[in-house]
Ligand SMILES: Cc1cc2nc3c(=O)[nH]c(=O)nc-3n(C[C@H](O)[C@H](O)[C@H](O)COP(=O)(O)OP(=O)(O)OC[C@H]3O[C@@H](n4cnc5c(N)ncnc54)[C@H](O)[C@@H]3O)c2cc1C
């Protein structure tokens with residue numbers, strides 16, 4: 001991936017984008033394709049999936065046979081480089097270690113951010129999700145509606161390529177006709193779950209994932225995405241033709257050298273660079289947004305990691321997309337006598353109401369899936385089917401005891417075994433060994449199923465971040481301190497997940513592991529699902545929100561967000577598709593405001 005060094009940056013850009021993940025990649029793409037001169041600053045190193053992805057190595061070839069380690073929690077071949085739960089020299093603080101109060105933070109430090117190894121589950125928020133407070137009186141409404149974002153969901157889905165189907169289910173929006181790619185065929189365990197779940201009133205339908213099940217329509221999509229811009233259309237058509245379709249054999253978590261799944265590094269950045277309008281500086285750790293005497297943003301002060309020098313770059317517009325909490329941190333660190341509490345914080349709400357996805361799961365053994373004929377179930381490297389939330393009416397009628405829903409993701413199949421694939425079989429084998437154990441392993445392999453709930457969290461006053469008064473990173477920049485609390489709504493939601501998953505496994509003729517008695521013992525810690533959003537909530541009142549409905553900071557006319565920071569709620573739908581749709585909409589707004597001479 002061609003990048004420039006700090007010494008080669010121009011004196012002035014139209015726009016600086018901080019961060020190169022889902023939001024930064026999308027914002028830079030939209031702006032560069034429209035002819036705007038963009039500088040992207042990325043704290044991590046340059047990374048090129050085409051050259052660096054270990055597509056075909058098997059677990060047995062890896063150190064420790066691909067077992068997770070602190071710097072590679074998901075195994076040696078996982079795409080994460082220089083990141084994870086611990087980033088050396090870049091600590092953060094969780095104010096509490098108590099169950100339900102602690103916060104864990106997954107960060108990537110590489111070009112493309114977490115899009116290199118994310119799960120690619122790409123769900124739209126539904127109409128209810130934007131107006132949650134109006135429905136049940138809790139949390140916040142967004143100042144925009146589903147209709148505002150729907151055209152951008154279509155555009156992002158067409159650009160990145162998302163497989164799935166339109167089922168017309170409640171609060172589970174259809175994409176426009178022709179936008180989605182065909183879903184892959186379900187695995188055996190998914191088919192069985194689909195069949196038996198109907199007994200519980202649960203509908204199991206094709207998942208939506210950012211994976212090319214077939215090649216994209218490079219002849220027609222570019223004109224739809226860039227009408228009246230033949231140069232952009234040509235560049236995008238070439239970029240789409242350079243992407244192959246999935247060949248159903250490898251692990252998406254390693255990245256994809258053939259560009260079949262969405263990574264910012266394979267989908268957003270190559271065409272944006274091909275315009276000649278995008279410069280990227282990697283190893284550039286943004287510290288502060290610089291402002292002039294009128295409080296307008298002038299650029300970014302950053303640490304050039306290779307030299308250790310601090311540098312300043314300038315632009316008419318600054319777009320923060322460092323991931324929600326990092327963008328908040330940059331603004332809290334943009335303190336000055338004029339802005340003693342940080343920039344864009346006149347409401348005092350910067351860093352407040354952060355959210356994650358509620359996560360808990362349950363597994364079990366399903367005898368009907370034993371001894372299946374040998375076949376390859378690697379598939380598209382993730383879920384082929386899932387179950388959207390199905391109890392909207394019961395919930396609204398107050399019958400469930402918790403206010404928001406969850407969807408169900410599945411872990412099933414006979415993928416390539418890794419270390420631990422045969423662990424825990426003793427309860428079935430009675431402790432066999434030798435030839436008998438090999439036979440048992442073959443019999444039981446693929447007969448386990450694991451259901452994961454992914455639920456909506458209601459924003460609360462006890463979940464927020466601020467600057468730690470003492471701890472600093474290796475460059476002396478103050479770090480974040482996180483405060484967290486799950487409410488009873490989330491804990492009761494998790495109890496419901498456990499009961500549902502046990503019932504699903506039993507409906508499949510299987511035996512579920514024992515559901516937890518105390519939801520606090522199984523709910524994932526804050527941040528642990530890695531869907532953290534919020535902290536610069538958008539709204540229509542500058543006193544009660546940090547950003548406008550266009551994700552612009554209320555206090556700074558030329559400062560925008562393109563990550564999850566402006567989220568008002570965190571629906572059960574995984575957030576990244578919404579981050580990208582919002583980023584495209586924000587970039588369009590920046591273009592319009594630039595053309596009007598307002599920026
Ligand atoms: C294992 C895993 C699985 C996931 N699965 C899914 C899924 O299936 N579906 C889904 O919707 N979401 C999923 N997510 C979440 C998803 O990855 C994030 O929502 C998404 O990447 C957020 O995009 P972003 O652009 O805001 O941030 P990121 O992708 O994190 O990118 C931010 C970038 O900014 C850089 N940066 C940070 N600070 C600075 C700074 N000070 N200066 C310069 N650069 C900086 C970082 O190095 C990083 O490259 C998953 C995440 C993980 C880790």
Ligand code: SF4
Pocket residue numbers: 211212245246247248249250251252253255256257258260261379380381
């Ligand atoms: S499963 Fe498909 S999309 Fe995922 S890494 Fe392999 S080829 Fe790429």
